[in-house]
Amino acid sequence: MSGAKSGRLSFSLTSTMESVSEVESAAEKLAAEAGLDEDECFHVTMAAREAALNAVLHGNEYDPAKRIAASFENTGSALVITIADQGNGLDPDMLPDPLAPENLLRGCGRGIFLIRSFMDEVHFRQLHPGTELTLVKHLAPAAEKT
Amino acid sequence: MALTIASREVDGVVVLDLSGRITLGEGSVQLRDAIRGLIGKGKKNVLLNMGEVNYIDSSGLGELVSAYTTAKNQQAEVKLLKLTRKVHDLLQLTKLYTVFDIKDDEASAIASFK
Numbered sequence: 001m002s003g004a005k006s007g008r009l010s011f012s013l014t015s016t017m018e019s020v021s022e023v024e025s026a027a028e029k030l031a032a033e034a035g036l037d038e039d040e041c042f043h044v045t046m047a048a049r050e051a052a053l054n055a056v057l058h059g060n061e062y063d064p065a066k067r068i069a070a071s072f073e074n075t076g077s078a079l080v081i082t083i084a085d086q087g088n089g090l091d092p093d094m095l096p097d098p099l100a101p102e103n104l105l106r107g108c109g110r111g112i113f114l115i116r117s118f119m120d121e122v123h124f125r126q127l128h129p130g131t132e133l134t135l136v137k138h139l140a141p142a143a144e145k146t
Numbered sequence: 147m148a149l150t151i152a153s154r155e156v157d158g159v160v161v162l163d164l165s166g167r168i169t170l171g172e173g174s175v176q177l178r179d180a181i182r183g184l185i186g187k188g189k190k191n192v193l194l195n196m197g198e199v200n201y202i203d204s205s206g207l208g209e210l211v212s213a214y215t216t217a218k219n220q221q222a223e224v225k226l227l228k229l230t231r232k233v234h235d236l237l238q239l240t241k242l243y244t245v246f247d248i249k250d251d252e253a254s255a256i257a258s259f260k
Contacts, residue, residue: 017171042232050204053170099241105215107208110240114204117239 008073015060015068021072023052023083030072030079034139042073043118044079044137049110051083051133059085059131069132078120078139084132092124149173149199151180158192159256160184161227165198168206177206181213181224190222191259195252198226207240215247223247227255 011028013019027048031041052068060066066086073080096103098110116122121136149166162180167173185191194213202210210226217224225247229237237243249255 020171045205049169053203053205057170104241104245105211107212107215108204110204110207113240114236 001012008014008071011068011070013068013070015056015062015064015066017056017070019070020049020056023068024049026070026072027081030074030081031137034079036137036139044081044135046123047115048081048083050089050115051081051135054090054111054133055083055085055131056085059087059090061087065109069087071077074139076139077141079137081135082132083135084127084130086127086130088129089126090124149176151176153180153184156252156256159193159259161193161195161252161256162187163195163198167201167203168199168209169201169203170205172210174205177209178212180218184248185194185217185222192217192224192253193223193227193249193252193255194224194228196233198230199233200230202233202236207236207242207244211242211245223259225249225255225258 011022011026024045028041028045031044038042048074055068056062060068069082069084070083081101092112095112096115098104098106103109115133115135115143119135120138121134123134123136125132125134149164149168149172152163154161154163164177168177181192213224227249229248237246237248247258249258
């Protein structure tokens with residue numbers, strides 16, 4: 001783990017389930033400190049967890065030689081979380097629709113769908129090797145908060 | 147909190163009282179082993195009491211689906227009882243609400259297997 005850098009927390013993590021838990025905890029702290037309500041905190045935390053799971057399982061495939069890079073930032077107008085792996089790359093357009101009737105009984109394939117459902121923006125960037133996911137949750141302007 | 151599973155039998159229905167998280171590494175394997183163990187012993191009616199399941203991830207959702215299909219393939223049935231709001235919302239979002247028979251009351255859930 002590396003330290004905070006001008007409000008942006010960055011982590012370099014191993015390809016393990018412990019790293020998934022670390023990402024989950026950091027996202028929960030970020031969301032709570034931003035004042036999000038319980039449901040929004042849950043959404044941000046779960047999206048970050050799913051992104052980290054994806055990176056560890058499908059990206060790096062638990063390879064101890066590969067790292068997960070994660071960052072967490074409150075820009076004032078949004079929470080921005082990035083999760084990057086060093087795997088073979090992910091083409092989001094090739095993912096099957098988990099809501100299609102023929103896919104409903106599949107045992108996997110819901111992670112990216114949940115991330116997209118819970119965040120306001122999700123961006124994919126190919127790193128060659130690897131994939132970086134950027135998750136964005138917009139924050140309501142202070143004046144609009146009740 | 148990791149998943150704990152307590153098993154009891156009521157009128158021919160095996161009720162698994164689940165408590166904690168169903169996630170990869172924290173419960174999905176226990177749930178899979180429990181379901182496969184019951185189906186392997188010839189149990190046909192399984193009710194998963196989800197009242198104390200406070201968190202489930204995509205892997206846990208997949209495990210519920212696997213439980214459903216494993217049972218169905220052996221002419222058995224898995225139903226869900228007492229979803230917490232978060233789990234309920236996730237099942238709705240993923241349309242799995244349309245797959246499972248979900249009950250709020252244990253007595254009527256037990257009766258529904260007959």
